[in-house]
Amino acid sequence: MTANQVPEPAIRVRGIEKSFKDLPVLRGVDFDVSAGSILALLGSNGAGKTTLVRILSTLLKADAGTARVNGFDVAEAPGEVRESISLTGQFAAVDEVLTGRENLVLIAQLRHLQDPAAIADDLLARFSLTEAGNRRAATYSGGMRRRLDISMSLIGNPPVIFLDEPTTGLDPQARIEVWQTIRELAAGGTTVLLTTQYLDEAEQLADRIAILHEGTIIQNGTLAELKALLPPARVEYVEKQPSLEEVFLTLVGDTAEAATAPRGGTAPAGKEIR
Numbered sequence: 001m002t003a004n005q006v007p008e009p010a011i012r013v014r015g016i017e018k019s020f021k022d023l024p025v026l027r028g029v030d031f032d033v034s035a036g037s038i039l040a041l042l043g044s045n046g047a048g049k050t051t052l053v054r055i056l057s058t059l060l061k062a063d064a065g066t067a068r069v070n071g072f073d074v075a076e077a078p079g080e081v082r083e084s085i086s087l088t089g090q091f092a093a094v095d096e097v098l099t100g101r102e103n104l105v106l107i108a109q110l111r112h113l114q115d116p117a118a119i120a121d122d123l124l125a126r127f128s129l130t131e132a133g134n135r136r137a138a139t140y141s142g143g144m145r146r147r148l149d150i151s152m153s154l155i156g157n158p159p160v161i162f163l164d165e166p167t168t169g170l171d172p173q174a175r176i177e178v179w180q181t182i183r184e185l186a187a188g189g190t191t192v193l194l195t196t197q198y199l200d201e202a203e204q205l206a207d208r209i210a211i212l213h214e215g216t217i218i219q220n221g222t223l224a225e226l227k228a229l230l231p232p233a234r235v236e237y238v239e240k241q242p243s244l245e246e247v248f249l250t251l252v253g254d255t256a257e258a259a260t261a262p263r264g265g266t267a268p269a270g271k272e273i274r
Contacts, residue, residue, distance in 0.1 A: 010191035015065035027215030040206035086153035096138035143174025
């Protein structure tokens with residue numbers, strides 16, 4: 001690739017349409033996701049987020065439009081797309097009868113990879129689950145179970161991962177654990193398409209945010225670009241009140257303050273600039 005060439009996006013979507021009987025769900029969706037970045041796809045219930053993820057992961061065929069994942073067309077080369085991706089749905093797909101380590105070993109064996117035990121041990125360490133590795137998954141907390149689920153999806157090192165509302169139903173501490181996991185994935189070069197209803201989740205994690213509404217992407221940009229769409233804010237000094245999340249995490253003794261701090265630093269104690 002020469003200096004003037006732009007690398008192909010890890011995910012490219014053009015004009016995707018999908019209807020269920022007489023109900024149009026996607027009405028011409030367009031967006032790109034750069035390799036190694038996190039795109040948060042925001043939308044309310046029924047906006048079509050999961051439908052779009054199912055199309056991109058070859059589980060559903062679009063009525064019109066094209067999509068490429070890791071350079072492969074999802075309609076023309078579904079096998080190659082499946083080898084390039086991993087999909088984690090809204091509910092953890094772990095076998096609760098097995099231990100965490102046994103879940104990982106099983107997936108590595110099903111993928112016919114060499115040394116499944118070493119792969120399992122490496123992922124347990126990577127996701128801070130080593131001490132719980134020999135416990136049955138049924139005993140895991142919600143955050144631990146979700147981290148195990150994501151680690152299982154990474155076996156084979158897929159370059160693209162789809163996370164469909166990965167923190168649904170999790171408590172604040174578990175959400176922060178999953179957020180940190182997602183950040184580490186992108187830092188390691190994995191491309192992440194994250195669907196979520198939680199605005200704070202998109203704000204904390206995403207390099208770019210796309211808003212899906214009534215079947216189309218109505219805005220797509222960085223957090224700063226989206227904020228610039230509104231009139232400039234007045235600068236005022238006001239007393240800062242703690243959020244309920246801050247109160248909860250303080251009371252339970254969690255040490256994840258760094259994980260929840262806004263990017264770009266914090267305001268002085270007791271004050272907040274708006």
